[in-house]
Amino acid sequence: MKLFAYSKQNELQGAVADTASARTAQQGADIRYIAGGTTLIDLMKLNVETPDKLVDITGLPLDKIETTSDGGLCIGAMVRNSDLASHPYVQSHYPVLSQAILSGASAQLRNKATTGGNLLQKTRCVYYRDTAFACNKREPGSGCAAIDGDHRNLAILGTSEHCIASNPSDMNVALMALEAQIVIEGKDGKRIVPIADFYTLPGDTPHIETVLVPGDLITHVIVQGLAPGARSLYLKLRDRASYEFAVSSAAVIVEMHGDTINDARFAMGGIGTKPWRVAEAEQIIKGKRGGADGQATFKAAAARLLQGARPLKENSFKVELAKRCLVHALTTVSS
């Protein structure tokens, strides 16, 4: 526990200026934005994050959900997870996003959590969250206790010998399938980063998780409009029925022509160091039959998505589970 300064910013530029002098925007940042606080305060209590200064951004005018000209969405970074999930347009046009959010955390947490904060929620790796243990993400160079330890819930894709932490978010899996664009206001103005480029792989710098640099403020998330009649769903598998992170999850979107899948996009959660999407896997099912007839192609797609998986002792079951998860989600959505 340590003392920190707190200020509240109601103006975009002011917020950016307040954090621009931070040493880093990644693990261990000395200045941090605080939104819902459901990730950050937790980690501060555990001494895993120890900022000197918090800039409260909940007063910023970024709490609107607007439809864009192509029928898509522009979601303010301060929009609460509950509001986003229950928005009528989201429910009717993007069931995958609504379902993903509602499958996560608890009602109380979703009421606090924001769109921007959710994008940046931290791994649930027990070694990361406990300063008594070695963790390259928390303390670069200290080692990874998880690889030979308790890693049932950790990643099998995108891992390195330095880190196997999984990205635990549900919302981000849906956003990955939706090819969301992240709008960032930074020291040098505004830029837009596709979500596929937003998260970085751990490699030998697991403490760096995104492309954000000091000052960067996520202001919006833009989701393009889906073709009329597009179907989507989110399937989350876990031990208990609610209030648990995914062991494996799938966000799937398809456009059907009769029984044929015209277009498909999907991403998976609970298995990767970031929300996992493989374009080649999607190619496999495009133009093929859906529903019960699609089993063979869905299995092939799942195998392709999981290609290169590096399962460890305790999480090897995720390979099979993830396959079933994707096949079932694709079968259901295309039936």
Place this chain on the structure above:
Amino acid sequence: MPAKNIEHRIIGKATDRIDGPLKVTGQAKYTSDRHLPGMLYAVPVGATIANGTIQSIDDREARALPGVLGIYHRGNIGQIYRVPPDKGFDFKTDEARPPFEDDTVRYYGQFVAVAVAETLEAATDAASRVKVQYQAQTPNVKGRFFEENPKLKVESERGNATEAFTNATAAHKIEQIYSSPAQFHSAIELHGTVADYDGRQLTVYETTQAIGTHRNVIAAMLGLDVQNVKVISKFLGSGFGGKLWPWTHSVLACTLARDLGRPIKLVNTRKAVFHTSGHRPEIEQRIRLSATPQGHLTSIQHDYINHAAMLDKYVETCGEATKYFYSCPNVKISSAVAKRNVGSPTSMRGPGAVPGLFATESALDELAIKLGMDPVQLRIINEPQKDEGLDIPFASRHLLECYKTGAQKFGWDKRNPKVGSMRNNDGLILGWGTAGAGWIAERIPAQASVELGHDGSIKVLCGTQDIGTGTYTILAQIAAEELKVPLDRIEVKLGDTTLPPGPLSGGSMVTGSVIPAVQQAAQTAAKLVLSAAATAPNSPYNGVDEKELDFKDGMVHRKSEDAKAGVPFDQLLKTCKYKVITGKGQSAGTFGGGKPKESRHSYGAHFVEVTWQPETARLRINRVVTVIDAGKILNPKAGRNQIEGSIVMGMGMALFEGGRYESRLGAPINSNFADYVMAVHLDVPDLDVTFLEFANTDLNAYGARGIGEIGLAGFAAATCNAVYHATGVRVRDLPIRIEDLLTSQV
């Protein structure tokens, strides 16, 4: 005594908790709600190794922080004595070593120092800045105890089980090992102490299920006269056994209060609760069963090993129910403990029988499958006529009625025994399983008094405690019943060692134990009032024969008249110049006193339906029917709540819960509510609970027995049995996990 059902006015009626309004309005004061003037905060420092020695403790930075009074450790903590040896419950601790006794660390999180400061924040900060250097050794937190071939101690034996098993044909016997991981009580209310010493008297506000034991242990460890120690536990945010015996946090808080002369508050963090406040141990059990081709059991061998702390010897008596549960000529039960670098295990809801019945009732299901028999039928033909373990009659046993009622409600006769053969309307595969439950029914000594005051108050006083189960309400019900007054006239005082000594809240024994004492106290108080009425000079009934008077609805009246025609007792007391009239009651214990004349237990049967969706490897409990034979239920509302709560806990035991000790570090690594997975609301289907109320008046006049633990016994086995029926996967290592079920061919 034969079963008989007596008509009662308040006993047996679904009754709201009398302390409910206090709780929902936040007025009920739990231990950590106590704020005393001048109070200091203590925050312990837990070891970050599980095995080794402390080399040095550098507390300079911590001590220099503003508001910090001191950092206490082995070098400067005041005198702490050992607890005298004791076979009973009076001085029981599961961690007997006084805190900071030596420089050896034997489990992860063991307290090695404690910071004391003016605020919780300063103390927390200081604790985090204490730098401890360790000489660490590899901890041993390994499971798979049978692989080490430990020497087993025979706990109970009849006939020759080994021979019978060896001689049985392979088709009619099974041998399997079942394991269950450490399970943590982790009650919502964290373990904590507020201790206040005035130079003579130590007052301890404590999260305890046994104020008397706590007082004795603290007095002994602090070297104080037991008369000068008072323990208060007014409300408990549940205990489940985790708060039965004193833990090191309390010893430290009391020692610091004694030595610093200011009140101390010490509340464990959630993590510290996982580390230092007990758990059900990791257990391995080997079951060998043999039977005749018709299914009659010819032998039962039950061997069990639980892990225990390095210095303590907690034994999980898994064979407790095995002795009496079935008819079988050859039974051998033996046990061992495996010393590990873990904090001491302790009793957890249904200690012994709960893990024991998980193994034996799973094994019985496996035997039924092997013999091609219906599992209920197998139980019916092995129903004993007496307790064959002790060779005494059963006081009251209605296990087969439980099965019969349960099977009927569940629709068991529609079960197709073929694995994976049943489906529901949603196309999900169904699995149906059943298992039996058993738990002791005993009494421990209890005293109580009932005070009738001239201000019209009616108080029941008893030094037991309400651990969240509804004890306040039960005592009010008993007094109201006996005094023939409405429930809301009664005030109940519990949770204070200055009250007449009452039972500890363990073994589901409080209700059965307090009934005779409170009955007697109430009846005596009423009698004394009548005798005062008949003899006091100012009494309107002066000179009337006491036998012609009655006490009803708070009125003293002639039996020949209606109660309304009488005099309110408070008015009578005032007129006769009595401030208060007290009736006392007392009852002896039945527990632990050698071989009983009759075998007293409660019973139950669970029927569980699971759904299985192979496409997603998703398993859920879909339906539960539980029938309980636990005698007269005094408050069906609280009673149902106990059984339902047990079932939910059983779902956790079967499907989710498991403390994981990090193999290299020895730390319970999932020591928080996000990582220690238990059932949540969405996991819990409708629970159909039925009580068969065979009132056996052996233990008390109402024929009531305890119901706090029985509902958990057997539930995990019923679930495993249902899971096998759905998936064809027999899980013998709890909890049942997705990875186990992925191997299903269904």
